[in-house]
Amino acid sequence: MVHDLIVIGGGPAGLTAGVYARTRNLSTLILEAEQAGGQLSWLYPTKSVYDYPSYIAIEGHELGQLFVEHARVSGVEVREGETVEEVRRGPKAFEVRTSKGVYEGRAVIVAIGNGPFNPRVLEIPGETEHEGRGVHYRVRDRRSFKGHCVLVVGGGDSALEIALEVVAPAKEVTLVHRRAEFRAMEKNVQAVQKSPVNVLFNSELVSIEDVDGRLDAVVYNNMTLEKVVKRVDSIIINVGFEPLQTKVERWGLELEGARNIKVRPDMSTSVPGVFACGDAVWYPSKEKRIVTGCGEAVTAVISVYKYLKAPYWA
Numbered sequence: 630m631v632h633d634l635i636v637i638g639g640g641p642a643g644l645t646a647g648v649y650a651r652t653r654n655l656s657t658l659i660l661e662a663e664q665a666g667g668q669l670s671w672l673y674p675t676k677s678v679y680d681y682p683s684y685i686a687i688e689g690h691e692l693g694q695l696f697v698e699h700a701r702v703s704g705v706e707v708r709e710g711e712t713v714e715e716v717r718r719g720p721k722a723f724e725v726r727t728s729k730g731v732y733e734g735r736a737v738i739v740a741i742g743n744g745p746f747n748p749r750v751l752e753i754p755g756e757t758e759h760e761g762r763g764v765h766y767r768v769r770d771r772r773s774f775k776g777h778c779v780l781v782v783g784g785g786d787s788a789l790e791i792a793l794e795v796v797a798p799a800k801e802v803t804l805v806h807r808r809a810e811f812r813a814m815e816k817n818v819q820a821v822q823k824s825p826v827n828v829l830f831n832s833e834l835v836s837i838e839d840v841d842g843r844l845d846a847v848v849y850n851n852m853t854l855e856k857v858v859k860r861v862d863s864i865i866i867n868v869g870f871e872p873l874q875t876k877v878e879r880w881g882l883e884l885e886g887a888r889n890i891k892v893r894p895d896m897s898t899s900v901p902g903v904f905a906c907g908d909a910v911w912y913p914s915k916e917k918r919i920v921t922g923c924g925e926a927v928t929a930v931i932s933v934y935k936y937l938k939a940p941y942w943a
């Protein structure tokens with residue numbers, strides 16, 4: 630079967646593309662490498678999202694699953710656990726090859742987010758040895774920190790949001806940041822200031838030691854040059870991500886930098902018939918947020934429709 634549209638990536642952008650494609654009756658297949666719902670479902674499932682309009686607060690996983698349900702109810706076929714490895718133009722349609730098979734689509738929307746990545750590590754003594762045994766890089770379920778003394782490392786939005794996410798179940802949360810001020814949205818900074826989170830500025834976690842089943846976190850103040858030892862149950866390190874090599878560059882799309890797909894205002898890429906949206910794309914003043922990705926998805930679908938129906942009548 631040749632689909633009108635194949636969407637690569639089942640995050641908010643790809644799923645929104647699916648919903649809108651069905652309003653134009655386009656037969657649509659979404660191929661998702663991991664779990665549909667995107668970063669919301671597999672990266673921050675129990676973090677609350679406060680800036681997706683119409684939900685004052687909603688947890689990542691719940692919002693992700695609502696996107697999935699909306700797409701499925703609209704008639705989109707969503708296949709999970711299928712990583713797209715190659716996209717190429719065949720005689721009749723694009724051939725999209727995954728780890729499990731080959732699918733044909735008359736048009737393609739690439740909505741693969743930031744692609745695969747590993748969390749950035751601090752490379753300090755005791756870090757690797759305790760990974761998964763007290764040292765974490767993401768929060769899969771905030772309830773697992775119930776009653777814990779938690780040390781969160783980082784000063785960007787994600788680190789602040791993690792501290793705020795675990796502060797309710799935890800016994801105590803300390804946020805350690807190496808600079809004198811946060812590099813985060815005012816809303817998050819104010820929320821941390823109003824919360825019971827203890828903040829240590831100009832501070833760096835320099836080593837982790839195991840003591841009677843708990844962890845001694847050695848924190849160095851880079852202004853006073855003093856070291857303090859904090860005994861904690863969990864350490865969550867959030868200092869960015871290291872992108873892994875993807876195969877996107879081999880799909881023939883023009884990129885900005887190593888991985889971001891260059892798009893025009895109509896979300897078309899350098900390959901006719903291939904469009905893109907969400908965190909995967911680059912254009913001047915691009916913002917990587919859920920709502921912006923969804924808006925781009927609508928534009929991408931309208932462009933797909935015009936491409937498939939050319940000459941377009943409206």
Ligand SMILES: Cc1cc2nc3c(=O)[nH]c(=O)nc-3n(C[C@H](O)[C@H](O)[C@H](O)COP(=O)(O)OP(=O)(O)OC[C@H]3O[C@@H](n4cnc5c(N)ncnc54)[C@H](O)[C@@H]3O)c2cc1C
Pocket residue numbers: 637638639640641642643660661662663664665666667668669672673677678679680681711712713714740741742743744745787790906907908909917918919920922
């Ligand atoms: C910790 C954190 C907190 C955040 N909080 C917020 C917030 O509160 N509000 C907000 O608006 N934004 C937030 N964001 C940003 C937001 O999550 C992203 O902007 C949004 O998820 C982008 O959606 P997307 O669909 O473009 O990409 P993604 O959500 O990344 O989805 C892309 C999907 O494509 C899949 N994929 C990748 N490669 C392939 C392949 N080759 N084949 C098939 N599938 C593939 C991936 O598995 C993934 O599921 C946050 C981000 C992080 C990291």
